[in-house]
Amino acid sequence: MFSKFGRQFFAPFVAYAVGLLQTAGVSPNALTYTGFILTALTAVLLAGGYFRWGALLLLVASIFDMLDGALARATEQSSRFGAFLDSTLDRYSESITFLALAFYYSGIPGARTELLLVVVILIGSLMVSYTRARAEALNVECKAGMLQRPERVVLLIAGLLIGWLQPVLWIMAILTNISAIQRIYEVYSNTRQLPSTLANAGSASGAATNAATKIVPPRDQPPVQS
Numbered sequence: 001m002f003s004k005f006g007r008q009f010f011a012p013f014v015a016y017a018v019g020l021l022q023t024a025g026v027s028p029n030a031l032t033y034t035g036f037i038l039t040a041l042t043a044v045l046l047a048g049g050y051f052r053w054g055a056l057l058l059l060v061a062s063i064f065d066m067l068d069g070a071l072a073r074a075t076e077q078s079s080r081f082g083a084f085l086d087s088t089l090d091r092y093s094e095s096i097t098f099l100a101l102a103f104y105y106s107g108i109p110g111a112r113t114e115l116l117l118v119v120v121i122l123i124g125s126l127m128v129s130y131t132r133a134r135a136e137a138l139n140v141e142c143k144a145g146m147l148q149r150p151e152r153v154v155l156l157i158a159g160l161l162i163g164w165l166q167p168v169l170w171i172m173a174i175l176t177n178i179s180a181i182q183r184i185y186e187v188y189s190n191t192r193q194l195p196s197t198l199a200n201a202g203s204a205s206g207a208a209t210n211a212a213t214k215i216v217p218p219r220d221q222p223p224v225q226s
Helices: 002-009 011-024 028-047 051-074 080-106 112-137 149-162 165-192 195-213
Strands: none
Touching (some): 028 051, 028 080, 051 080, 051 149, 080 112, 080 149, 112 149, 149 165
């Protein structure tokens, strides 16, 4: 996956850029906000049909998105809110990008296929994100998926630049939803392997809840009748 090998390929560039940003005193959150603003501008270009300009600007926005986490780790400014903010704005960025494409195709006669593909991609991308978030809330590992966000961004930029957007939309619509299914199956497999542990955790949680909510009257007084 690009998310794995791409980080290794761009590691020297990221390290150099992070050093410059650290020297300049730029904060990770500033990069996060800048990347989101650039993505919003990208959406404006895509909605107007300026696909190649939008692709170039989306590429720049992706660089900011790639650097904010690395800068946070290098400067020891990582925080729970920072990670939450980054993930939340990532979802907004992807949503407004595909919303812009949907707006563009909605005004073109005979572009029903492209419009439907954009909607399917948007649903799949949100499900890929949600399945991992929900799994991590249950303390279950969920990292499967052949088309995660870095791959989706690379494919979209390539499709916008070369002008073969409909084939790229087909690929993304299919593989994005397959990725969500892969994650669902991964969570199923991981939870199936530990049924007793999860059951015991649930029983312990239920017992703790009952103990916390149960009212025991004092021994020297009769229970209060309601």
